[in-house]
Amino acid sequence: MNKKVLVFAESKGSVLRQVSLEALSLGKQIAGQGELIAAAFGSGADGYVEALGQHGANQVWTLSDDRYNRYHSDLYFHAFVQVIQETNPDVIIVGHTANMKDVAPRIASRFGYGLITDCTGVEFEGEEPIYIRPIYAGKAFEKKRFTSSGAMFITIRPNNFKVEPSPTLPATVPFQAEPVDLQTVIREIVLKSTGAIDLAEAKIVVSGGRGVKHPDGFEPLQELASVLGGAVGASRGACDEGYCDYGLQIGQTGKVVTPDLYIACGISGAIQHVAGMSNSKVIVAINKDPEAPIFQIADYGIVGDLFEIVPLLTAEFKKKIAN
Known part of the structure; x- marks a missing residue:
């Protein structure tokens, strides 16, 4: 060529x-x-x-x-x-x-x-x-x-x-660009930060759904993401409930991500969400419902309470990284 x-x-x-x-x-x-x-x-x-x-x-x-x-x-x-x-x-x-x-x-x-x-x-x-x-x-x-x-x-x-x-x-x-007769003028830019790492380019994403139950429910997810050097995402359900900003939304009407590791916490696995993350290389699902659709696409599934499992994962990863 x-x-x-x-x-x-x-x-x-x-x-x-x-x-x-x-x-x-x-x-x-x-x-x-x-x-x-x-x-x-x-x-x-x-x-x-x-x-x-x-x-x-x-x-x-x-x-x-x-x-x-x-x-x-x-x-x-x-x-x-x-x-x-x-x-x-x-x-x-x-x-x-x-x-x-x-x-x-x-x-x-x-x-x-x-x-x-x-x-x-x-x-x-x-x-x-x-x-x-x-x-x-x-x-x-x-x-x-x-x-x-x-x-x-x-x-x-x-x-x-x-x-x-x-x-x-x-x-x-x-080079210098030629003068442009602008059709629009930007008066103000309001930025909403979704974290230090861009979701679309993150290698590891820890995502929460309605199962986080409250805005504070994202705190253990943020800690796990921080330990792994990843970004935090969310399902539309979590965003609709007001648990987090829509800037974190992953899915058909949100961001599409393809990380090396995707950890879905308290996410049922609605098709709209799956459309935004199904091409992740490895998918880990954490959900109390063993019949949740997310387990059908997950490489690894953990049936249990995310508020018990995520802190345990965080502690284990901290040990591995320290060694």
């Missing part, structure tokens, strides 16, 4: 998102002997160059402008369009994140490119990539390929592609 691949290196705060590095590793595979280009926006863009080079980028286009520190649909759209016009890539890869789900279809429509979203895997038939994505709330998978001319545009689900360092010494290409 000999393709030019463009990856958008998305950041959160001042830190590169893990999915950006996953996109670079996939981009390296697809590019073969071709060129791998990364684009980074925001005042910290120059600081990402070394990390992007460590993961295979031959060039890094940097837009060092503090207006891009927060996502703005119009600003990002026009800047990304400019990078595409100047680099003319064969393949464009971005993370399947809230921001990129907003801007990617606009860009694809602008150029008339095909777009395959939420990819969780890739196979190769000769040199042609075949993209795999879940359908029907994760009950089945489909394989798709591009059949038309123009760049191939894909979004990838976080935590589904292995990060493989491939050190290079990238060339830095600073």
Whole structure:
């Protein structure tokens, strides 16, 4: 293969998102002997160059402008369009994140490119990539390929592609975005924190349902997640009861997660919730009801009271980590 691949290196705060590095590793595979280009926006863009080079980028286009520190649909759209016009890539890869789900279809429509979203895997038939994505709330998978001319545009689900360092010494290409006649103006951004670790990219998720019974019921889950270096999530039922913020919701109408380990505490396993976590690599279910549907998809099940079991798990993990 000999393709030019463009990856958008998305950041959160001042830190590169893990999915950006996953996109670079996939981009390296697809590019073969071709060129791998990364684009980074925001005042910290120059600081990402070394990390992007460590993961295979031959060039890094940097837009060092503090207006891009927060996502703005119009600003990002026009800047990304400019990078595409100047680099003319064969393949464009971005993370399947809230921001990129907003801007990617606009860009694809602008150029008339095909777009395959939420990819969780890739196979190769000769040199042609075949993209795999879940359908029907994760009950089945489909394989798709591009059949038309123009760049191939894909979004990838976080935590589904292995990060493989491939050190290079990238060339830095600073650029300034052309002036934009903004159609919208952001007056205020109100952030609700869901924890130090982004749920969508967490390797371990400890999630609570109606079985936590009270907002304080999340405290043992938070302690377990802290010990394991994971994030805390919730079912819609727990959110609807007011036990936690909707920012923690996992499911068909919430976030989709694919961690290495998912611990479901007091979650019955409604299909809407399962749609958001069924592709986790290992699922552990804790529930007092032995007939709870969650046990049908769990790799390991514990029948019992989460308020007894979770503290015991936390204590055991603390011992293991200490040793």
